[in-house]
Amino acid sequence: MSAKEFRNDDKRYLAWIDQHPRGFVLNRRSAGNSASYMVLHTSTCRTVSQLSGNGSEGGFTGRAYIKVCASDRQALADYVRANGRPDGSFSKECAFCKPSATI
Numbered sequence: 001m002s003a004k005e006f007r008n009d010d011k012r013y014l015a016w017i018d019q020h021p022r023g024f025v026l027n028r029r030s031a032g033n034s035a036s037y038m039v040l041h042t043s044t045c046r047t048v049s050q051l052s053g054n055g056s057e058g059g060f061t062g063r064a065y066i067k068v069c070a071s072d073r074q075a076l077a078d079y080v081r082a083n084g085r086p087d088g089s090f091s092k093e094c095a096f097c098k099p100s101a102t103i
Contacts, residue, residue, distance in 0.1 A: 002070070002075055002078075003026070003068050003069065003070040003075045003076055003078070003079040004016065004068065004069050004070065005066060005067075005068045006060075006061040006066060006067045006068070006069065007030065007061055007062075007066045008058065008061055008062045009061050010058060010059070010060045010061050010062065013060050013061045013067050013069070014049070014060070016043075016069050017043040017044070017048075017049055017069065020043050020069065020071055021043060021044055022042075022043070022071070023042075023043040023069055023070060023071050023072075024040060024041065024042060024043060024069070024070055024071075024072070024073055024076055024099060025040075025041045025042070025043050025045070025048045025067050025068070025069050026038055026039070026040055026041075026067065026068040026069070026070075026076045026079065026080070026090070027039045027041060027048055027065055027067060028065065028066055028067075028068065028083075029064060029065060029066075030063070030064060030065055030066045031064070034083075034084070035080075035083060035084025035085050036091060037091050038080050038083075038085060038090050038091045039090060039091060039092050039093070039094060040073070040076065040090040040092075040093045040094065040099050041093075041094045041097050041099060042094075042097040042098075042099050043069065044097065045094055045096060045097035046096065046097075047094060047096055047097070048060065048067065048094075073099070076090075077089075077090075
């Protein structure tokens with residue numbers, strides 16, 4: 001399965017994560033050299049699924065960040081490989097949801 005990118009579409013992004021509770025989310029910057037910031041999360045991670053503080057509509061896929069989603073990690077590794085990280089690695093994995101623990 002391939003990765004699905006969400007830009008300026010929180011509604012469809014949130015629907016995707018609701019439908020894929022065992023999926024993965026890549027958080028990346030929407031502008032500049034985003035290859036340096038490609039953080040892997042599980043789709044249920046609160047940091048990519050719940051608005052907090054002063055969060056508002058567009059807080060997930062608008063403004064400074066986009067989300068890339070897939071049912072499996074390999075699809076996201078392929079995505080980062082094609083988007084500036086030739087080794088297919090993530091810049092980091094979320095310390096809250098620990099996506100490596102779900103393998």
